Amino acid sequence: MGTRTPGLDRNGDIRRSRPREAHDPARSVPEVPASWFLFGTTRELERGPLTRSFFGKELVAFRTASGHYAVLDARCSHMRADLGAGEVQGEHVVCPYHRWAYGIDGRCASIPGVARIPEFASQASYPVAARHGFLFFFPGPEALFPLPFFEDVGPATLVAGRAYHFDAACPWYLIAGNAFDLQHLRPVHQRRLLDEPVIDAPSPFARRIRYTSHVLGLTAADRWVRALAGATVSISITAWAGNWSLVVARFPRLTSYIAVLATPVEPGRCRVSTFVFRERARSALARWTLQPFSLAVRRALTKRFLHEDIARLAGIACDPRSLLPEDAELTSYVEWLAQLPRPANPKTPGDPCRD
Numbered sequence: 001m002g003t004r005t006p007g008l009d010r011n012g013d014i015r016r017s018r019p020r021e022a023h024d025p026a027r028s029v030p031e032v033p034a035s036w037f038l039f040g041t042t043r044e045l046e047r048g049p050l051t052r053s054f055f056g057k058e059l060v061a062f063r064t065a066s067g068h069y070a071v072l073d074a075r076c077s078h079m080r081a082d083l084g085a086g087e088v089q090g091e092h093v094v095c096p097y098h099r100w101a102y103g104i105d106g107r108c109a110s111i112p113g114v115a116r117i118p119e120f121a122s123q124a125s126y127p128v129a130a131r132h133g134f135l136f137f138f139p140g141p142e143a144l145f146p147l148p149f150f151e152d153v154g155p156a157t158l159v160a161g162r163a164y165h166f167d168a169a170c171p172w173y174l175i176a177g178n179a180f181d182l183q184h185l186r187p188v189h190q191r192r193l194l195d196e197p198v199i200d201a202p203s204p205f206a207r208r209i210r211y212t213s214h215v216l217g218l219t220a221a222d223r224w225v226r227a228l229a230g231a232t233v234s235i236s237i238t239a240w241a242g243n244w245s246l247v248v249a250r251f252p253r254l255t256s257y258i259a260v261l262a263t264p265v266e267p268g269r270c271r272v273s274t275f276v277f278r279e280r281a282r283s284a285l286a287r288w289t290l291q292p293f294s295l296a297v298r299r300a301l302t303k304r305f306l307h308e309d310i311a312r313l314a315g316i317a318c319d320p321r322s323l324l325p326e327d328a329e330l331t332s333y334v335e336w337l338a339q340l341p342r343p344a345n346p347k348t349p350g351d352p353c354r355d
Contacts, residue, residue: 051084161295
């Protein structure tokens, strides 16, 4: 059942009271969440295995001849050669140095000239999920929850546009936390709340906020939004593990689906990947004409909307000593995040993939 915040004042801003917390939950938030991350596009793997660095460790992704995807530790268990410099043969990735072959489970299947494979000949293997042309992985022995997606539609119902990526100079968890910072809606986005926000937890690993707001139309982008979609919008934002934000924006004339993923790079900096979706067109003609154009427009408007935040997020931090009673939703979000399970093998963050 959802928990309701107190009412709105005459300007549509939130009115509430809440005592400040004496402790600092942000100090308990891990450097890397136990969650799903983007490795790259599936198309990149058509050319062979690919190595990238995540959280201080090199990982290799590959696609087998039968179409299965895998993400393993990239350094061969023999002499630490890079498996990403090797090749895929059938169902295995083959080391470029001594031709040790590893399956999608990370186990070594063959070594040239060796009859008995040693017990140490294996690579750590990570859960993977391929969706809409992107490959995701969970940096642990098993995923704590499925790859997040929107609640009211299935993946086959929607089509994704080209993702875009940018750096944000703020802690990774404040990208999703931005959804719970309701005090910034009017000054940054020119939105006025029309009802009381509702916060609930559809999963132990997810926190959701829902509200309706009025698009004031004070900027050129918002005037386009009002003309194309309408002047009101019902928002549902579900934060999964603090690094995923699944946004459903229902306007009178269209519904937008947006997924935002924050990947830690170092303390106070993260890489943000954004995916826009729309309903899959029914006719072949619409799939070739209207669908790409619609995705491009949604992508441009979403990018503009997000960058209004990103420019202001640089250098921010969440300190309970400076938060107000009016920041109750944000404080509660950080407290929830600090209590989530930790990664199985936390590592120092490293540079994630780039365009």
